[in-house]
Amino acid sequence: MERKELTCIGCPMGCSITVELEGDEILSVSGNTCAVGDKYARTEVLHPERTVTSTVTVTGGEKQRVSVKTAGNIPKDRIEACMEAINNVSVSAPVKIGDIIIENVAGTGVSVVATKNIS
Amino acid sequence: MINYEIVIIGGGPAGLAAALSARKAGVENILILERDAELGGILNQCIHNGFGLHTFKEELTGPEYAWRFIERVQKENIAYRLNTMVLNISKDRIVTAMNRDEGIIQIQAGAVILAMGCRERPRGALNIPGFRPAGIFSAGTAQRLVNIEGYMPGKEVVILGSGDIGLIMARRMTLEGADVKVVAELMPYSGGLKRNIVQCLDDFNIPLKLSHTVVDIEGKDRVTAVTIAEVDENRKPVPGTEERYTCDTLLLSCGLIPENELSVNAGIELSRITNGPVVTDRLETNIPGIFACGNVLHVHDLVDFVSEEAAKAGRSAAEFVQNSTAEKQSSEPVVLKAESGVRYTVPFTVDPGTMEDLLKVCFRVGAVFRDAYVSVYFNDERVMHMKKRILSPGEMEQVILQKKKLLEYDDLKTVTIRIEAE
Missing domain, CATH: 3.50.50.60 (FAD/NAD(P)-binding domain)
Structure with missing residues (x-):
C-alpha cells in the first residue's frame, strides 16, 4: 500500500489530505473537510488536472491583451501544449466574457474562453 | 461645491462592494472616485482563478470577479469618476480631487468610505x-x-x-x-x-x-x-x-502596505501593526462619518472577505447619513485585545448596543502554531476555545462574536483573543 500526502488546492483552506492507494485503486481519502477535497485528492493521485489562465493578443480594441482561461480543468501534462496554442492565437475586438477563443485546446476537449470584456 | 451623501475613495473590489451595499440600504447619492482608467482595481491584473469561492460558490478569475460588481454598479446607476486622483480628505469630509476634464473639484460628502487598497513594499x-x-x-x-x-x-x-x-x-x-x-x-x-x-x-x-x-x-x-x-x-x-x-x-x-496617506491628512488614527485605520465594529475611524474597508484597513488574503467587509462599511455609512445610530451609541465601547500569539484584531473596539447580530473579528497570528487553540476571553473568563490544526501568519483567521452574548455579559470591558497550547 502507498500513502500520498497532498495539500488541497480546491479552496484557500488548503487542507492536508492523506490518500492511501494500491496501484490505481484508491483505498481511502482522509483529512479533507469537504467534497471538493475528496474529488481533488482522487484526481490528483491518478491523473492531476489544472485550470490554465493566460492572456491573448487583441487587435483593434481599447486594450492590447485579453485575459483567458480554460473553461474547465485540463490534464497537467497538457499545460505546455495549451500555452503554446494560447500564444499562437490573436482575436479582434470586441470580446465578451465567456467568448470562446480556442475550441478543444490541445485536444483536451476543453475550450479557452475570455475572462474580460474588451470593446 | 458638489454634494454627495457617500463618497467612496477607490473603485476596486472594496469600493464597488461598499457602493452596492450603501445603495441597497437606500442611499441614492453615491460617488466612486477611481484613479485608474477603469473600475476593478488590482483584480484587473489578477488573471488567475480562485476568486469568488465564498461569494459566488464558483471559481472565477480576477477580471470576472470584478465584472460581477462593475455590472451591478452600472445597472444601479451609481456615479463614478475615472482617472480621478483624490488629493485630500478633510475632517469635515470635504474631498478634494482632480482629473483632466474638470481640473480640481471639491465634494462635500455626508460620509466617506476609504477603499484605497494597498501597495507593495x-x-x-x-x-x-x-x-x-x-x-x-x-x-x-x-x-x-x-x-x-x-x-x-x-x-x-x-x-x-x-x-x-x-x-x-x-x-x-x-x-x-x-x-x-x-x-x-x-x-x-x-x-x-x-x-x-x-x-x-x-x-x-x-x-x-x-x-x-x-x-x-x-x-x-x-x-x-x-x-x-x-x-x-x-x-x-x-x-x-x-x-x-x-x-x-x-x-x-x-509584503503589502495599506495606502493611507489620505487617511493621515484627515487626522485618522492608524494602527502601527496593520498600518491601517483603527476602526470600531461598524468600521468607522476616529473621525465620525469616515469608514474604512478592504486592504486599506488591513491586508486580506481573499477578495471575498474584502467584499464582505466593504459591504458592511457601506451599510454603516448608509446608517450614518440616515442618522439612525447616533442616539444608540453607548459611551464606553468594549476593547478587543490581541494577545499571546495574536498580532492584531480588526475591528479594534465593539459597541454591544449598536453592533450587528454577528460580528466577524479578523486576526492574524505572529508565528506558525500547530494543534493549538484559539481562545476568546470576556474580561478574564474564557468563553470560546477552538482547536486548530494549523495557524499561520500567511492566513487570516476569524472568530464570530454574538451580540446577544456580549449584551448578556455583566460589565464587559474587554474581549481578548489568545492562542493557547491547550
Whole structure:
C-alpha cells in the first residue's frame, strides 16, 4: 500500500489530505473537510488536472491583451501544449466574457474562453 | 461645491462592494472616485482563478470577479469618476480631487468610505545590498507588465519573498517561458497561501528556500546575478551558505502596505501593526462619518472577505447619513485585545448596543502554531476555545462574536483573543 500526502488546492483552506492507494485503486481519502477535497485528492493521485489562465493578443480594441482561461480543468501534462496554442492565437475586438477563443485546446476537449470584456 | 451623501475613495473590489451595499440600504447619492482608467482595481491584473469561492460558490478569475460588481454598479446607476486622483480628505469630509476634464473639484460628502487598497513594499524599504541595475521589479509590477501590457520583464528570474503575488508570478512567468530559479523567503514559513505553493511552485519544481534572503545583486546596467544566503534565528545571513544564481530579473514579493496617506491628512488614527485605520465594529475611524474597508484597513488574503467587509462599511455609512445610530451609541465601547500569539484584531473596539447580530473579528497570528487553540476571553473568563490544526501568519483567521452574548455579559470591558497550547 502507498500513502500520498497532498495539500488541497480546491479552496484557500488548503487542507492536508492523506490518500492511501494500491496501484490505481484508491483505498481511502482522509483529512479533507469537504467534497471538493475528496474529488481533488482522487484526481490528483491518478491523473492531476489544472485550470490554465493566460492572456491573448487583441487587435483593434481599447486594450492590447485579453485575459483567458480554460473553461474547465485540463490534464497537467497538457499545460505546455495549451500555452503554446494560447500564444499562437490573436482575436479582434470586441470580446465578451465567456467568448470562446480556442475550441478543444490541445485536444483536451476543453475550450479557452475570455475572462474580460474588451470593446 | 458638489454634494454627495457617500463618497467612496477607490473603485476596486472594496469600493464597488461598499457602493452596492450603501445603495441597497437606500442611499441614492453615491460617488466612486477611481484613479485608474477603469473600475476593478488590482483584480484587473489578477488573471488567475480562485476568486469568488465564498461569494459566488464558483471559481472565477480576477477580471470576472470584478465584472460581477462593475455590472451591478452600472445597472444601479451609481456615479463614478475615472482617472480621478483624490488629493485630500478633510475632517469635515470635504474631498478634494482632480482629473483632466474638470481640473480640481471639491465634494462635500455626508460620509466617506476609504477603499484605497494597498501597495507593495519596495526595494528601498528592504535594505537589500548590491548594485541598482534595471531588472528589479515588485511582483505586482511584473504582473501588470505581463498580464495587462503584454511584456515579459525578464527570462531568468529569482524571486525574494513568498507572498501570494510572488508565487502567482512564479507560475505565470514559467508558463510564459521564463526560467524561475528559486523563491527565497526570509521567514521560516511562507507568507502565501498553501494552495499557491502547491500549484505555483511544486507543479513546476521551483524550489522554495525558507529562512533565506538576498545578500547581493550584481549587474551594472541590468541584473546579471543574485546571491542568496540562509539566515539565522535573528534573520542575519549565515556566512558560508551563499548561493549565486545567474539571472536577469529579481522580483520582490515582500509584503503589502495599506495606502493611507489620505487617511493621515484627515487626522485618522492608524494602527502601527496593520498600518491601517483603527476602526470600531461598524468600521468607522476616529473621525465620525469616515469608514474604512478592504486592504486599506488591513491586508486580506481573499477578495471575498474584502467584499464582505466593504459591504458592511457601506451599510454603516448608509446608517450614518440616515442618522439612525447616533442616539444608540453607548459611551464606553468594549476593547478587543490581541494577545499571546495574536498580532492584531480588526475591528479594534465593539459597541454591544449598536453592533450587528454577528460580528466577524479578523486576526492574524505572529508565528506558525500547530494543534493549538484559539481562545476568546470576556474580561478574564474564557468563553470560546477552538482547536486548530494549523495557524499561520500567511492566513487570516476569524472568530464570530454574538451580540446577544456580549449584551448578556455583566460589565464587559474587554474581549481578548489568545492562542493557547491547550
